[in-house]
Amino acid sequence: MAVQIAETLVAGDAPDRTSPNYKPDLERIEIELLLEGVFRQYGFDFRAYAYASIRRRLWKRIEEEGLKSVSSLQERVLHDPQMMEKLLLDLSINVTAMFRDPGFYMTFRQHVVPLLRTYPFIRIWHAGCSTGEEVYSLAMLLREEGLYDRARIYATDINEVVLQRAKAGIFPLERMQEYTDNYIRAGGKKSFSEYYTAKYGGALFDQSLTKNVVFSQHNLVTDRSFSEFNVILCRNVLIYFDKTLQSKVHGLFYDSLITFGVLVLGSKETLRFMQHEESYQQIAPPEKIFRKVR
Amino acid sequence: MAFSVVVIGTSWGGLAALSKLLGGLPADFPIPIVVVQHRGKESEHLLRELLQDTTKLTVCEIEDKDPLKACTVHLAPSNYHVLIEQGFVSLTTEDPVRFSRPSIDVMFTSAGDVYRSETIGVVMTGANEDGARGLRHIAQLGGRALVQDPKTAEIPIMPAAAIKAVPKAEVLPLASIAPRLVELSQQASQFARLKTV
Numbered sequence: 001m002a003v004q005i006a007e008t009l010v011a012g013d014a015p016d017r018t019s020p021n022y023k024p025d026l027e028r029i030e031i032e033l034l035l036e037g038v039f040r041q042y043g044f045d046f047r048a049y050a051y052a053s054i055r056r057r058l059w060k061r062i063e064e065e066g067l068k069s070v071s072s073l074q075e076r077v078l079h080d081p082q083m084m085e086k087l088l089l090d091l092s093i094n095v096t097a098m099f100r101d102p103g104f105y106m107t108f109r110q111h112v113v114p115l116l117r118t119y120p121f122i123r124i125w126h127a128g129c130s131t132g133e134e135v136y137s138l139a140m141l142l143r144e145e146g147l148y149d150r151a152r153i154y155a156t157d158i159n160e161v162v163l164q165r166a167k168a169g170i171f172p173l174e175r176m177q178e179y180t181d182n183y184i185r186a187g188g189k190k191s192f193s194e195y196y197t198a199k200y201g202g203a204l205f206d207q208s209l210t211k212n213v214v215f216s217q218h219n220l221v222t223d224r225s226f227s228e229f230n231v232i233l234c235r236n237v238l239i240y241f242d243k244t245l246q247s248k249v250h251g252l253f254y255d256s257l258i259t260f261g262v263l264v265l266g267s268k269e270t271l272r273f274m275q276h277e278e279s280y281q282q283i284a285p286p287e288k289i290f291r292k293v294r
Numbered sequence: 295m296a297f298s299v300v301v302i303g304t305s306w307g308g309l310a311a312l313s314k315l316l317g318g319l320p321a322d323f324p325i326p327i328v329v330v331q332h333r334g335k336e337s338e339h340l341l342r343e344l345l346q347d348t349t350k351l352t353v354c355e356i357e358d359k360d361p362l363k364a365c366t367v368h369l370a371p372s373n374y375h376v377l378i379e380q381g382f383v384s385l386t387t388e389d390p391v392r393f394s395r396p397s398i399d400v401m402f403t404s405a406g407d408v409y410r411s412e413t414i415g416v417v418m419t420g421a422n423e424d425g426a427r428g429l430r431h432i433a434q435l436g437g438r439a440l441v442q443d444p445k446t447a448e449i450p451i452m453p454a455a456a457i458k459a460v461p462k463a464e465v466l467p468l469a470s471i472a473p474r475l476v477e478l479s480q481q482a483s484q485f486a487r488l489k490t491v
Contacts, residue, residue, distance in 0.1 A: 022435075024407065052377035052384055052404050093386070267371075
Protein backbone atom coordinates (compact mmCIF):
# COMPACT_ATOMS: atom_id res chain seq x y z
CA MET A 1 0.00 0.00 0.00
CA ALA A 2 2.78 2.40 0.97
CA VAL A 3 4.46 1.65 -2.35
CA GLN A 4 1.25 2.43 -4.21
CA ILE A 5 0.87 5.77 -2.51
CA ALA A 6 4.47 6.64 -3.29
CA GLU A 7 3.89 5.79 -6.96
CA THR A 8 0.84 7.97 -7.08
CA LEU A 9 2.68 10.89 -5.55
CA VAL A 10 5.59 10.56 -7.95
CA ALA A 11 3.25 10.25 -10.93
CA GLY A 12 1.96 13.79 -10.41
CA ASP A 13 -0.48 14.89 -13.13
CA ALA A 14 -3.30 12.59 -14.14
CA PRO A 15 -2.46 10.65 -17.32
CA ASP A 16 -4.18 11.67 -20.56
CA ARG A 17 -7.63 10.11 -20.84
CA THR A 18 -6.68 8.32 -24.05
CA SER A 19 -3.69 6.67 -22.43
CA PRO A 20 -3.87 2.98 -21.44
CA ASN A 21 -2.57 4.11 -18.01
CA TYR A 22 -5.65 6.25 -17.45
CA LYS A 23 -7.72 4.94 -14.53
CA PRO A 24 -11.48 4.88 -15.23
CA ASP A 25 -12.29 3.92 -11.64
CA LEU A 26 -10.43 6.97 -10.39
CA GLU A 27 -12.27 9.10 -12.96
CA ARG A 28 -15.54 7.78 -11.60
CA ILE A 29 -14.53 9.02 -8.15
CA GLU A 30 -13.68 12.42 -9.63
CA ILE A 31 -17.03 12.65 -11.43
CA GLU A 32 -19.00 11.63 -8.37
CA LEU A 33 -17.14 14.22 -6.29
CA LEU A 34 -17.82 16.93 -8.88
CA LEU A 35 -21.56 16.11 -8.99
CA GLU A 36 -21.72 15.99 -5.19
CA GLY A 37 -20.01 19.38 -5.05
CA VAL A 38 -22.38 20.86 -7.63
CA PHE A 39 -25.35 19.57 -5.66
CA ARG A 40 -24.14 20.91 -2.32
CA GLN A 41 -22.92 24.25 -3.61
CA TYR A 42 -25.62 25.03 -6.23
CA GLY A 43 -28.50 22.61 -5.53
CA PHE A 44 -28.56 21.02 -9.01
CA ASP A 45 -28.77 17.27 -8.57
CA PHE A 46 -27.16 15.32 -11.42
CA ARG A 47 -25.87 12.58 -9.13
CA ALA A 48 -28.20 9.90 -10.47
CA TYR A 49 -27.96 10.79 -14.14
CA ALA A 50 -26.87 8.15 -16.67
CA TYR A 51 -23.11 7.93 -16.30
CA ALA A 52 -21.86 7.64 -19.88
CA SER A 53 -23.81 10.67 -21.02
CA ILE A 54 -22.77 12.83 -18.04
CA ARG A 55 -19.17 11.76 -18.58
CA ARG A 56 -19.29 12.68 -22.25
CA ARG A 57 -20.74 16.11 -21.57
CA LEU A 58 -18.32 16.85 -18.74
CA TRP A 59 -15.41 16.05 -21.07
CA LYS A 60 -16.80 18.37 -23.74
CA ARG A 61 -16.71 21.18 -21.19
CA ILE A 62 -13.25 20.16 -19.91
CA GLU A 63 -11.83 20.22 -23.44
CA GLU A 64 -13.51 23.50 -24.36
CA GLU A 65 -11.99 25.14 -21.29
CA GLY A 66 -8.55 23.76 -22.14
CA LEU A 67 -8.48 21.80 -18.88
CA LYS A 68 -6.96 18.39 -18.31
CA SER A 69 -9.08 16.50 -15.80
CA VAL A 70 -12.46 16.25 -14.11
CA SER A 71 -10.86 17.47 -10.89
CA SER A 72 -9.62 20.64 -12.57
CA LEU A 73 -13.15 21.31 -13.82
CA GLN A 74 -14.43 20.72 -10.29
CA GLU A 75 -12.20 23.46 -8.95
CA ARG A 76 -13.39 25.92 -11.58
CA VAL A 77 -17.07 25.07 -11.19
CA LEU A 78 -17.12 25.29 -7.41
CA HIS A 79 -15.41 28.68 -7.32
CA ASP A 80 -16.95 30.29 -10.39
CA PRO A 81 -20.76 30.51 -10.72
CA GLN A 82 -20.39 31.50 -14.37
CA MET A 83 -18.66 28.21 -15.07
CA MET A 84 -21.57 26.50 -13.34
CA GLU A 85 -23.96 28.26 -15.70
CA LYS A 86 -22.04 26.96 -18.68
CA LEU A 87 -22.01 23.48 -17.25
CA LEU A 88 -25.72 23.63 -16.54
CA LEU A 89 -26.37 24.34 -20.22
CA ASP A 90 -24.10 21.42 -21.17
CA LEU A 91 -25.97 19.10 -18.85
CA SER A 92 -29.51 20.08 -19.86
CA ILE A 93 -30.71 18.49 -23.05
CA ASN A 94 -33.51 20.44 -24.66
CA VAL A 95 -34.10 18.59 -27.90
CA THR A 96 -37.72 18.81 -28.98
CA ALA A 97 -39.94 19.42 -31.99
CA MET A 98 -43.60 19.98 -32.74
CA PHE A 99 -45.36 16.67 -33.33
CA ARG A 100 -42.07 14.90 -32.67
CA ASP A 101 -42.50 11.26 -33.76
CA PRO A 102 -45.72 11.94 -35.72
CA GLY A 103 -46.74 8.28 -35.50
CA PHE A 104 -47.11 8.67 -31.76
CA TYR A 105 -49.62 11.52 -32.12
CA MET A 106 -51.58 9.52 -34.68
CA THR A 107 -51.77 6.59 -32.28
CA PHE A 108 -52.71 8.93 -29.42
CA ARG A 109 -55.64 10.23 -31.49
CA GLN A 110 -56.79 6.73 -32.34
CA HIS A 111 -56.33 4.97 -29.02
CA VAL A 112 -56.14 7.48 -26.18
CA VAL A 113 -58.61 10.17 -27.29
CA PRO A 114 -61.57 7.71 -27.17
CA LEU A 115 -60.63 6.88 -23.56
CA LEU A 116 -60.42 10.54 -22.66
CA ARG A 117 -63.89 11.23 -24.10
CA THR A 118 -65.32 9.19 -21.24
CA TYR A 119 -64.17 11.73 -18.63
CA PRO A 120 -65.94 15.02 -17.90
CA PHE A 121 -62.62 16.66 -17.02
CA ILE A 122 -59.12 15.69 -18.07
CA ARG A 123 -55.92 16.47 -16.22
CA ILE A 124 -52.68 15.97 -18.14
CA TRP A 125 -49.10 16.23 -16.87
CA HIS A 126 -46.42 16.89 -19.47
CA ALA A 127 -43.24 16.19 -17.48
CA GLY A 128 -39.98 17.57 -18.88
CA CYS A 129 -41.71 19.80 -21.42
CA SER A 130 -38.55 21.75 -22.36
CA THR A 131 -39.35 24.74 -24.62
CA GLY A 132 -42.95 23.63 -25.05
CA GLU A 133 -43.21 22.50 -28.68
CA GLU A 134 -44.80 19.20 -27.69
CA VAL A 135 -47.23 20.93 -25.31
CA TYR A 136 -48.53 23.15 -28.12
CA SER A 137 -48.79 20.04 -30.30
CA LEU A 138 -50.90 18.27 -27.69
CA ALA A 139 -53.08 21.35 -27.26
CA MET A 140 -53.76 21.46 -31.01
CA LEU A 141 -54.60 17.77 -31.04
CA LEU A 142 -57.02 18.09 -28.12
CA ARG A 143 -58.70 21.11 -29.66
CA GLU A 144 -59.17 19.33 -32.98
CA GLU A 145 -60.69 16.38 -31.13
CA GLY A 146 -63.07 18.67 -29.23
CA LEU A 147 -61.49 17.88 -25.86
CA TYR A 148 -59.49 21.01 -25.15
CA ASP A 149 -62.14 22.89 -23.22
CA ARG A 150 -62.41 20.17 -20.61
CA ALA A 151 -58.67 19.61 -20.37
CA ARG A 152 -55.99 21.14 -18.23
CA ILE A 153 -52.34 20.56 -19.10
CA TYR A 154 -49.68 20.92 -16.40
CA ALA A 155 -46.42 21.40 -18.29
CA THR A 156 -43.34 21.17 -16.10
CA ASP A 157 -39.60 21.32 -16.48
CA ILE A 158 -36.66 21.64 -14.11
CA ASN A 159 -35.33 24.62 -16.06
CA GLU A 160 -36.99 28.02 -15.59
CA VAL A 161 -35.35 29.47 -18.72
CA VAL A 162 -36.93 26.95 -21.09
CA LEU A 163 -40.31 27.39 -19.37
CA GLN A 164 -40.20 31.12 -20.14
CA ARG A 165 -39.65 30.28 -23.80
CA ALA A 166 -42.49 27.78 -23.69
CA LYS A 167 -44.84 30.44 -22.29
CA ALA A 168 -43.82 32.93 -24.98
CA GLY A 169 -44.84 30.45 -27.69
CA ILE A 170 -42.48 31.81 -30.33
CA PHE A 171 -40.67 29.13 -32.28
CA PRO A 172 -38.12 29.35 -35.12
CA LEU A 173 -39.71 30.07 -38.47
CA GLU A 174 -37.16 27.92 -40.26
CA ARG A 175 -38.56 24.82 -38.60
CA MET A 176 -42.15 25.38 -39.75
CA GLN A 177 -41.75 23.28 -42.88
CA GLU A 178 -40.59 20.30 -40.80
CA TYR A 179 -43.38 20.89 -38.28
CA THR A 180 -45.97 21.14 -41.04
CA ASP A 181 -44.86 17.76 -42.39
CA ASN A 182 -44.99 16.30 -38.89
CA TYR A 183 -48.44 17.79 -38.31
CA ILE A 184 -49.83 16.21 -41.45
CA ARG A 185 -48.38 12.82 -40.60
CA ALA A 186 -49.67 13.14 -37.05
CA GLY A 187 -53.21 13.22 -38.42
CA GLY A 188 -53.69 17.00 -38.18
CA LYS A 189 -57.13 18.07 -39.32
CA LYS A 190 -56.56 21.68 -40.31
CA SER A 191 -53.94 23.71 -42.08
CA PHE A 192 -50.92 23.98 -39.76
CA SER A 193 -50.28 27.59 -40.77
CA GLU A 194 -53.61 28.61 -39.16
CA TYR A 195 -51.95 28.11 -35.77
CA TYR A 196 -49.22 30.73 -36.07
CA THR A 197 -48.36 34.14 -37.42
CA ALA A 198 -44.90 35.36 -38.37
CA LYS A 199 -43.98 37.87 -35.70
CA TYR A 200 -40.99 38.97 -33.58
CA GLY A 201 -38.68 37.18 -36.04
CA GLY A 202 -40.33 33.84 -35.34
CA ALA A 203 -43.60 31.95 -35.53
CA LEU A 204 -45.90 33.20 -32.79
CA PHE A 205 -48.40 30.52 -31.87
CA ASP A 206 -52.09 31.08 -31.18
CA GLN A 207 -52.14 32.12 -27.54
CA SER A 208 -55.53 30.52 -26.95
CA LEU A 209 -53.69 27.18 -27.17
CA THR A 210 -52.22 27.85 -23.74
CA LYS A 211 -55.46 29.04 -22.15
CA ASN A 212 -55.71 25.74 -20.26
CA VAL A 213 -51.98 25.17 -19.83
CA VAL A 214 -50.15 25.78 -16.56
CA PHE A 215 -46.37 26.03 -17.02
CA SER A 216 -44.47 25.46 -13.84
CA GLN A 217 -41.11 24.41 -12.50
CA HIS A 218 -40.92 20.86 -11.18
CA ASN A 219 -37.90 18.71 -10.46
CA LEU A 220 -38.47 15.01 -11.09
CA VAL A 221 -35.44 14.15 -8.96
CA THR A 222 -36.47 15.93 -5.77
CA ASP A 223 -40.11 17.09 -5.99
CA ARG A 224 -43.19 15.08 -5.15
CA SER A 225 -46.45 14.41 -6.88
CA PHE A 226 -48.74 17.43 -7.01
CA SER A 227 -52.03 15.99 -8.24
CA GLU A 228 -53.79 13.02 -9.83
CA PHE A 229 -53.78 12.81 -13.60
CA ASN A 230 -55.59 11.06 -16.41
CA VAL A 231 -52.50 11.22 -18.62
CA ILE A 232 -48.79 11.66 -17.93
CA LEU A 233 -46.43 12.27 -20.86
CA CYS A 234 -42.70 11.98 -20.26
CA ARG A 235 -40.90 11.27 -23.50
CA ASN A 236 -37.12 11.02 -23.79
CA VAL A 237 -36.52 12.51 -20.37
CA LEU A 238 -35.87 9.42 -18.26
CA ILE A 239 -33.21 8.15 -20.69
CA TYR A 240 -30.87 10.67 -19.02
CA PHE A 241 -31.37 9.07 -15.60
CA ASP A 242 -29.74 5.95 -14.22
CA LYS A 243 -31.89 2.90 -13.52
CA THR A 244 -32.33 3.68 -9.82
CA LEU A 245 -33.60 7.18 -10.49
CA GLN A 246 -35.78 5.94 -13.36
CA SER A 247 -37.38 3.54 -10.94
CA LYS A 248 -37.97 6.28 -8.38
CA VAL A 249 -39.60 8.56 -10.96
CA HIS A 250 -41.79 5.70 -12.16
CA GLY A 251 -42.99 5.39 -8.57
CA LEU A 252 -43.89 9.08 -8.65
CA PHE A 253 -45.78 8.64 -11.94
CA TYR A 254 -47.61 5.59 -10.65
CA ASP A 255 -48.75 7.51 -7.57
CA SER A 256 -49.82 10.46 -9.72
CA LEU A 257 -52.02 8.51 -12.17
CA ILE A 258 -55.63 7.59 -11.57
CA THR A 259 -56.53 3.93 -12.13
CA PHE A 260 -56.89 3.45 -15.90
CA GLY A 261 -54.78 6.58 -16.41
CA VAL A 262 -52.35 6.64 -19.32
CA LEU A 263 -48.55 6.89 -19.19
CA VAL A 264 -46.65 7.89 -22.32
CA LEU A 265 -42.89 7.29 -22.71
CA GLY A 266 -40.44 7.91 -25.57
CA SER A 267 -40.39 5.39 -28.41
CA LYS A 268 -37.24 3.62 -27.13
CA GLU A 269 -38.09 3.64 -23.43
CA THR A 270 -39.55 0.72 -21.48
CA LEU A 271 -41.04 -0.19 -18.11
CA ARG A 272 -38.95 -3.36 -18.04
CA PHE A 273 -37.47 -4.19 -14.64
CA MET A 274 -39.44 -1.37 -13.05
CA GLN A 275 -41.35 -2.13 -9.88
CA HIS A 276 -44.65 -1.13 -11.49
CA GLU A 277 -44.14 -2.98 -14.78
CA GLU A 278 -46.97 -5.40 -13.95
CA SER A 279 -49.34 -2.55 -13.12
CA TYR A 280 -49.49 -1.33 -16.72
CA GLN A 281 -50.77 -2.66 -20.02
CA GLN A 282 -49.30 -1.40 -23.26
CA ILE A 283 -51.91 0.06 -25.60
CA ALA A 284 -51.22 -0.10 -29.34
CA PRO A 285 -47.59 -1.26 -29.52
CA PRO A 286 -45.00 -0.35 -30.74
CA GLU A 287 -45.91 3.09 -29.34
CA LYS A 288 -44.97 3.35 -25.66
CA ILE A 289 -48.45 4.17 -24.39
CA PHE A 290 -49.33 2.31 -21.18
CA ARG A 291 -52.54 2.11 -19.19
CA LYS A 292 -52.44 1.73 -15.42
CA VAL A 293 -54.62 -1.28 -14.73
CA ARG A 294 -53.94 -1.91 -11.05
CA MET B 295 -7.40 -11.25 -23.59
CA ALA B 296 -11.14 -11.70 -23.20
CA PHE B 297 -13.27 -9.36 -25.27
CA SER B 298 -16.44 -7.83 -23.84
CA VAL B 299 -17.95 -6.07 -26.83
CA VAL B 300 -17.73 -5.86 -30.63
CA VAL B 301 -18.78 -2.46 -31.99
CA ILE B 302 -19.47 -2.08 -35.72
CA GLY B 303 -19.99 1.10 -37.73
CA THR B 304 -21.24 1.34 -41.30
CA SER B 305 -22.99 3.80 -43.54
CA TRP B 306 -23.61 3.72 -47.29
CA GLY B 307 -23.58 0.08 -48.45
CA GLY B 308 -23.84 -1.10 -44.87
CA LEU B 309 -26.83 -3.40 -45.26
CA ALA B 310 -25.03 -5.73 -47.70
CA ALA B 311 -21.79 -5.59 -45.70
CA LEU B 312 -23.56 -6.26 -42.39
CA SER B 313 -25.52 -9.14 -43.94
CA LYS B 314 -22.28 -10.76 -45.05
CA LEU B 315 -20.53 -10.19 -41.72
CA LEU B 316 -23.38 -11.21 -39.42
CA GLY B 317 -24.28 -14.12 -41.68
CA GLY B 318 -20.76 -15.45 -41.15
CA LEU B 319 -21.00 -15.60 -37.37
CA PRO B 320 -22.17 -18.75 -35.52
CA ALA B 321 -25.36 -18.75 -33.44
CA ASP B 322 -23.29 -19.04 -30.27
CA PHE B 323 -20.96 -16.11 -30.95
CA PRO B 324 -20.20 -15.17 -27.36
CA ILE B 325 -19.40 -11.45 -27.51
CA PRO B 326 -22.25 -8.90 -27.54
CA ILE B 327 -22.32 -6.91 -30.80
CA VAL B 328 -23.46 -3.30 -31.10
CA VAL B 329 -24.08 -1.85 -34.56
CA VAL B 330 -24.48 1.72 -35.74
CA GLN B 331 -25.75 1.87 -39.30
CA HIS B 332 -26.47 5.39 -40.54
CA ARG B 333 -30.03 5.65 -41.78
CA GLY B 334 -32.97 7.99 -42.24
CA LYS B 335 -34.49 9.77 -39.26
CA GLU B 336 -37.81 7.99 -39.51
CA SER B 337 -36.72 4.55 -40.72
CA GLU B 338 -38.32 2.04 -38.45
CA HIS B 339 -38.07 -1.67 -37.89
CA LEU B 340 -37.30 -2.70 -41.45
CA LEU B 341 -33.52 -2.77 -41.00
CA ARG B 342 -33.81 -5.08 -38.01
CA GLU B 343 -36.00 -7.47 -39.97
CA LEU B 344 -33.70 -7.46 -42.99
CA LEU B 345 -30.66 -8.18 -40.84
CA GLN B 346 -32.47 -10.85 -38.84
CA ASP B 347 -33.06 -12.75 -42.06
CA THR B 348 -29.31 -12.95 -42.67
CA THR B 349 -28.01 -14.18 -39.31
CA LYS B 350 -28.46 -16.87 -36.68
CA LEU B 351 -27.80 -14.32 -33.94
CA THR B 352 -30.72 -12.45 -32.40
CA VAL B 353 -31.02 -8.93 -33.83
CA CYS B 354 -32.78 -6.39 -31.63
CA GLU B 355 -33.26 -2.67 -31.93
CA ILE B 356 -31.86 -1.01 -28.82
CA GLU B 357 -34.14 0.34 -26.11
CA ASP B 358 -32.81 2.49 -23.32
CA LYS B 359 -30.76 0.57 -20.69
CA ASP B 360 -30.91 -2.75 -22.59
CA PRO B 361 -28.45 -5.24 -21.09
CA LEU B 362 -25.63 -6.30 -23.43
CA LYS B 363 -26.09 -9.96 -24.29
CA ALA B 364 -24.09 -12.75 -25.89
CA CYS B 365 -25.38 -14.13 -29.22
CA THR B 366 -27.10 -10.81 -29.85
CA VAL B 367 -26.77 -7.95 -32.30
CA HIS B 368 -27.85 -4.68 -30.67
CA LEU B 369 -28.87 -2.29 -33.44
CA ALA B 370 -28.84 1.48 -32.86
CA PRO B 371 -32.31 2.97 -33.42
CA SER B 372 -32.65 5.87 -35.83
CA ASN B 373 -32.33 9.36 -34.40
CA TYR B 374 -30.67 8.44 -31.06
CA HIS B 375 -27.04 8.21 -29.99
CA VAL B 376 -26.01 4.96 -28.34
CA LEU B 377 -23.68 5.04 -25.33
CA ILE B 378 -22.09 1.86 -23.99
CA GLU B 379 -22.09 1.51 -20.22
CA GLN B 380 -20.82 -1.28 -17.98
CA GLY B 381 -23.02 -4.19 -19.11
CA PHE B 382 -25.77 -2.18 -20.79
CA VAL B 383 -26.51 0.59 -23.29
CA SER B 384 -28.08 4.02 -22.85
CA LEU B 385 -29.73 6.19 -25.48
CA THR B 386 -29.52 9.96 -25.77
CA THR B 387 -30.93 12.63 -28.07
CA GLU B 388 -27.93 14.93 -27.77
CA ASP B 389 -27.06 16.91 -30.92
CA PRO B 390 -25.91 15.04 -34.01
CA VAL B 391 -22.13 14.72 -34.24
CA ARG B 392 -20.77 15.61 -37.67
CA PHE B 393 -24.34 15.44 -39.00
CA SER B 394 -24.95 11.92 -37.64
CA ARG B 395 -27.30 10.63 -35.00
CA PRO B 396 -26.61 7.85 -34.24
CA SER B 397 -22.93 8.68 -34.52
CA ILE B 398 -20.40 5.87 -34.84
CA ASP B 399 -17.73 8.01 -33.14
CA VAL B 400 -19.94 8.60 -30.11
CA MET B 401 -20.79 4.91 -29.70
CA PHE B 402 -17.19 3.72 -30.31
CA THR B 403 -15.74 6.27 -27.89
CA SER B 404 -18.10 5.21 -25.11
CA ALA B 405 -17.28 1.53 -25.75
CA GLY B 406 -13.56 2.27 -25.50
CA ASP B 407 -14.04 4.28 -22.32
CA VAL B 408 -15.80 1.40 -20.58
CA TYR B 409 -14.22 -1.74 -22.03
CA ARG B 410 -10.82 -0.38 -23.16
CA SER B 411 -8.60 -3.28 -24.30
CA GLU B 412 -11.63 -5.60 -24.20
CA THR B 413 -13.20 -3.73 -27.14
CA ILE B 414 -13.14 -4.75 -30.80
CA GLY B 415 -14.06 -1.94 -33.21
CA VAL B 416 -14.99 -2.63 -36.85
CA VAL B 417 -15.39 0.09 -39.50
CA MET B 418 -16.90 -0.85 -42.86
CA THR B 419 -18.27 0.76 -46.02
CA GLY B 420 -19.51 4.35 -46.03
CA ALA B 421 -19.41 7.72 -47.75
CA ASN B 422 -18.27 9.86 -44.80
CA GLU B 423 -15.57 9.79 -42.13
CA ASP B 424 -17.63 8.84 -39.10
CA GLY B 425 -15.99 6.08 -37.07
CA ALA B 426 -12.36 7.11 -37.62
CA ARG B 427 -12.03 9.08 -34.38
CA GLY B 428 -13.90 6.50 -32.37
CA LEU B 429 -11.75 3.69 -33.73
CA ARG B 430 -8.61 5.66 -32.90
CA HIS B 431 -9.89 6.08 -29.32
CA ILE B 432 -10.44 2.32 -29.02
CA ALA B 433 -6.97 1.57 -30.43
CA GLN B 434 -5.31 4.11 -28.11
CA LEU B 435 -6.87 2.39 -25.13
CA GLY B 436 -5.50 -0.97 -26.22
CA GLY B 437 -8.59 -2.36 -28.00
CA ARG B 438 -8.59 -4.10 -31.40
CA ALA B 439 -9.25 -2.13 -34.59
CA LEU B 440 -10.52 -3.95 -37.69
CA VAL B 441 -11.30 -2.16 -40.96
CA GLN B 442 -12.91 -3.47 -44.10
CA ASP B 443 -10.42 -3.33 -46.99
CA PRO B 444 -11.58 -0.25 -48.92
CA LYS B 445 -11.11 -2.23 -52.15
CA THR B 446 -13.93 -4.55 -51.04
CA ALA B 447 -16.18 -1.72 -49.80
CA GLU B 448 -19.14 -0.40 -51.76
CA ILE B 449 -17.94 3.10 -50.82
CA PRO B 450 -14.30 3.22 -49.66
CA ILE B 451 -14.30 6.66 -47.96
CA MET B 452 -15.19 5.53 -44.44
CA PRO B 453 -12.80 2.57 -44.16
CA ALA B 454 -10.03 4.64 -45.80
CA ALA B 455 -10.50 7.39 -43.20
CA ALA B 456 -10.39 4.79 -40.42
CA ILE B 457 -7.12 3.34 -41.74
CA LYS B 458 -5.65 6.80 -41.93
CA ALA B 459 -6.63 7.47 -38.31
CA VAL B 460 -5.47 4.05 -37.12
CA PRO B 461 -2.51 2.97 -39.30
CA LYS B 462 -2.04 -0.13 -37.18
CA ALA B 463 -5.58 -1.39 -37.78
CA GLU B 464 -6.04 -4.87 -39.25
CA VAL B 465 -7.32 -4.36 -42.80
CA LEU B 466 -9.44 -7.28 -43.97
CA PRO B 467 -11.54 -8.07 -47.03
CA LEU B 468 -15.24 -8.18 -46.16
CA ALA B 469 -15.38 -11.98 -46.32
CA SER B 470 -12.58 -12.33 -43.74
CA ILE B 471 -14.04 -10.13 -41.01
CA ALA B 472 -16.48 -12.69 -39.56
CA PRO B 473 -13.88 -15.51 -39.44
CA ARG B 474 -11.44 -13.12 -37.76
CA LEU B 475 -14.04 -12.17 -35.12
CA VAL B 476 -14.68 -15.86 -34.45
CA GLU B 477 -10.92 -16.42 -34.10
CA LEU B 478 -10.61 -13.52 -31.64
CA SER B 479 -13.55 -14.80 -29.58
CA GLN B 480 -12.00 -18.29 -29.45
CA GLN B 481 -8.63 -16.95 -28.39
CA ALA B 482 -10.47 -15.23 -25.61
CA SER B 483 -12.16 -18.39 -24.39
CA GLN B 484 -8.90 -20.36 -24.61
CA PHE B 485 -7.31 -17.69 -22.51
CA ALA B 486 -10.16 -17.96 -20.01
CA ARG B 487 -9.68 -21.73 -19.86
CA LEU B 488 -5.95 -21.32 -19.28
CA LYS B 489 -6.67 -18.92 -16.46
CA THR B 490 -9.05 -21.33 -14.75
CA VAL B 491 -6.56 -24.25 -15.00
